[in-house]
Amino acid sequence: MTENKQEFWRWSEYNWRDENKDWREGNIVTAGIDVGSVSSQAVICVDGELYAFNNVRTGSNSPDSARRALEGALKDTGMTRDDINFVVGTGYGRVNVPFADKAVTEIACHARGANFMAGNEVRTILDMGGQDCKAIHCDEKGKVTNFKMNDKCAAGTGRGMEVLADLLEVPVTEIGEMSFQVDEEPPPVSSTCVVFAKSESMALLKDGWPKSKVLAAYCAAMAQRVASLLESVGMQEKFFITGGIAKNRGVVERIEKILGVKAIQTKFDSQIAGALGAALFAKTLYEKRQAKGVA
Amino acid sequence: MKANYGYTDGSGDYYITIETEGCLKCTEHDCVDACPQDVFAIIEDDYDDLVAAVVEEHRRSLAYVCSECKPASDPPPLPCVEACPQNAISHSW
Amino acid sequence: MITAGIDVGSKTIKVVILKDGRVTGRGMKAAGLEQAESATVCLRQAAAEAGIKESDIEQIVSTGAGRKAVSQANSQITEVGADAVGTVHVLPEARTVIDVGAEEGRGIKVSAEGKVVDFAVNEKCAAGAGSFAESMSRALEMTLEEFGQISLKSTRSIPMNAQCTVFAESEVVSLLHAETSKEDISRAVHDAIASRVASMVRRVGIEQKVALIGGVAYNPGFVNSLSRSLETEFVIPDDREYIGALGAALVAVERSKGNK
Numbered sequence: 021m022t023e024n025k026q027e028f029w030r031w032s033e034y035n036w037r038d039e040n041k042d043w044r045e046g047n048i049v050t051a052g053i054d055v056g057s058v059s060s061q062a063v064i065c066v067d068g069e070l071y072a073f074n075n076v077r078t079g080s081n082s083p084d085s086a087r088r089a090l091e092g093a094l095k096d097t098g099m100t101r102d103d104i105n106f107v108v109g110t111g112y113g114r115v116n117v118p119f120a121d122k123a124v125t126e127i128a129c130h131a132r133g134a135n136f137m138a139g140n141e142v143r144t145i146l147d148m149g150g151q152d153c154k155a156i157h158c159d160e161k162g163k164v165t166n167f168k169m170n171d172k173c174a175a176g177t178g179r180g181m182e183v184l185a186d187l188l189e190v191p192v193t194e195i196g197e198m199s200f201q202v203d204e205e206p207p208p209v210s211s212t213c214v215v216f217a218k219s220e221s222m223a224l225l226k227d228g229w230p231k232s233k234v235l236a237a238y239c240a241a242m243a244q245r246v247a248s249l250l251e252s253v254g255m256q257e258k259f260f261i262t263g264g265i266a267k268n269r270g271v272v273e274r275i276e277k278i279l280g281v282k283a284i285q286t287k288f289d290s291q292i293a294g295a296l297g298a299a300l301f302a303k304t305l306y307e308k309r310q311a312k313g314v315a
Numbered sequence: 316m317k318a319n320y321g322y323t324d325g326s327g328d329y330y331i332t333i334e335t336e337g338c339l340k341c342t343e344h345d346c347v348d349a350c351p352q353d354v355f356a357i358i359e360d361d362y363d364d365l366v367a368a369v370v371e372e373h374r375r376s377l378a379y380v381c382s383e384c385k386p387a388s389d390p391p392p393l394p395c396v397e398a399c400p401q402n403a404i405s406h407s408w
Numbered sequence: 409m410i411t412a413g414i415d416v417g418s419k420t421i422k423v424v425i426l427k428d429g430r431v432t433g434r435g436m437k438a439a440g441l442e443q444a445e446s447a448t449v450c451l452r453q454a455a456a457e458a459g460i461k462e463s464d465i466e467q468i469v470s471t472g473a474g475r476k477a478v479s480q481a482n483s484q485i486t487e488v489g490a491d492a493v494g495t496v497h498v499l500p501e502a503r504t505v506i507d508v509g510a511e512e513g514r515g516i517k518v519s520a521e522g523k524v525v526d527f528a529v530n531e532k533c534a535a536g537a538g539s540f541a542e543s544m545s546r547a548l549e550m551t552l553e554e555f556g557q558i559s560l561k562s563t564r565s566i567p568m569n570a571q572c573t574v575f576a577e578s579e580v581v582s583l584l585h586a587e588t589s590k591e592d593i594s595r596a597v598h599d600a601i602a603s604r605v606a607s608m609v610r611r612v613g614i615e616q617k618v619a620l621i622g623g624v625a626y627n628p629g630f631v632n633s634l635s636r637s638l639e640t641e642f643v644i645p646d647d648r649e650y651i652g653a654l655g656a657a658l659v660a661v662e663r664s665k666g667n668k
Contacts, residue, residue, distance in 0.1 A: 324533045324535075324572070325531075325532035325533040325534075326530055326531060326532050326533040326536070375571045376571050379603065379604055379607040379608075380607075382607040382608065382610060382611050383607075383610065385611060386611055386612070386613065387526050387527065387528045387611045387612045387613075388526050388612075
């Protein structure tokens with residue numbers, strides 16, 4: 021790769037902290053670390069309430085990414101790792117979180133996190149990450165009742181979108197907007213496989229299609245695929261979307277249209293659902309352990 | 316829980332579904348030995364239940380791993396499906 | 409009688425012209441984005457080689473993924489049907505046909521008459537066919553020819569975890585960073601395609617003799633990996649990439665006779 025080549029698929033890093041809260045007044049401090057393929061998040065909860073979080077890009081080394089994510093969340097809080105009572109690791113790198121007390125699957129964590137962020141009426145969750153796509157159905161407690169997770173095939177994942185962003189030289193953050201700049205909705209790209217869909221997109225460009233129309237066709241294909249995944253786990257309201265794809269209107273609004281259901285919006289950044297769920301699991305696990313210790 | 320292990324790719328849908336409520340009533344766990352490819356294992360899930368699951372190693376290649384049990388014509392009953400006393404295992408393809 | 413078979417594959421178009429049972433002309437061309445146009449050019453090329461006018465051709469049968477794009481064709485036949493007829497014609501003892509092209513793989517069980525007894529296909533996913541090796545060779549910045557060759561020099565077998573072409577590209581890059589040799593990476597890539605093809609072929613049951621056809625049969629790395637995966641000998645006919653087109657031309661002869 022050449023030095024000056026712009027990378028069109030990068031998300032940026034950032035962190036957040038509840039300035040009105042003093043963690044020292046709480047009883048139980050827990051953390052959840054979600055090491056994903058593209059980004060990693062750390063969430064700190066105090067007594068089961070969100071206190072701070074941090075989002076970083078995942079490097080080539082999972083333990084390192086986990087550490088960086090947590091350090092970012094601890095920044096300016098005066099808290100150290102020793103002040104945390106229990107840490108749960110999740111995400112594809114969950115077994116590589118060196119300081120985690122337990123690993124919990126991302127399926128269970130996303131359901132738990134969504135239940136917190138969007139309320140206990142949430143029944144269906146879509147999580148589309150960098151290298152996987154999960155459709156989850158859960159009960160009012162945020163316990164998983166049905167799930168499908170596809171991490172074999174790049175189609176229907178963030179990576180699949182990045183391949184197209186690179187082909188079209190459009191920043192991944194602008195894809196959603198741009199895909200609506202069309203006079204009418206084109207038919208979806210017909211190939212599922214990203215390799216073949218890329219060839220198909222190249223052919224469409226050569227045919228004189230503007231980038232926006234190719235993006236519309238590609239987003240529509242992705243939406244169709246995801247909608248059928250959701251229907252196969254028993255799509256039911258209320259519906260919540262987490263993961264990087266939640267920020268891509270181009271896919272989200274098309275999924276909503278196919279399903280005839282609007283996804284709920286919350287004040288939280290939905291990308292932290294997995295780490296938040298992990299931090300909440302951590303609290304339950306810590307309390308269980310304490311109860312056992314007492315008994 | 317309906318646990319679906321597998322994937323969808325351009326060529327089709329390949330999921331093994333395990334109804335874990337069945338696993339809770341099961342003590343034999345015959346699925347583990349019945350499968351000639353060692354696809355199943357008993358795990359403790361996120362809610363501390365002992366249930367059958369498709370092992371991590373095979374989740375992304377079920378179309379190929381299970382092909383031995385699925386000849387193109389006159390496929391016999393699947394050993395995993397037959398072995399489960401709770402009828403908790405099914406294949407999507 | 410003169411007939412033609414046109415095989416419109418995903419990557420290349422092949423044409424075979426038959427005159428009284430003998431191949432007199434052939435043509436090959438990249439399919440590109442305009443399949444119909446490429447097919448026309450390819451047919452003209454084959455006719456020139458055969459020394460005939462296109463109007464001399466009595467019957468044209470098309471096959472391949474893009475077979476419906478050929479306006480000159482009198483009729484069509486599936487790839488599986490064309491492969492069976494073509495293979496048994498060149499290798500009468502063949503009972504199992506393995507066809508691996510750029511974008512699809514097929515395992516076919518055939519009768520002595522060239523009839524399809526059973527088949528399994530793997531298509532619409534780049535991981536099960538030649539595209540997989542092609543993408544990996546690009547990730548390593550090598551030509552596909554070089555990439556196939558160096559696989560033979562590998563000294564050890566390493567597994568590839570990614571099952572998807574897109575994810576495998578990243579894996580190959582990580583393997584390079586971890587200082588895995590290109591030879592070993594190449595073998596891992598070819599082993600991966602071969603094991604997918606082999607498991608598909610086993611679904612139809614392997615019956616001797618086994619024939620390997622299709623363009624990917626020119627890749628020595630793949631051939632080597634497949635012989636390991638299948639644990640059986642197989643025969644690779646000359647002109648392995650023309651077998652589908654030949655089958656279509658043979659079917660054209662039958663259909664032409666049937667019309668009379």
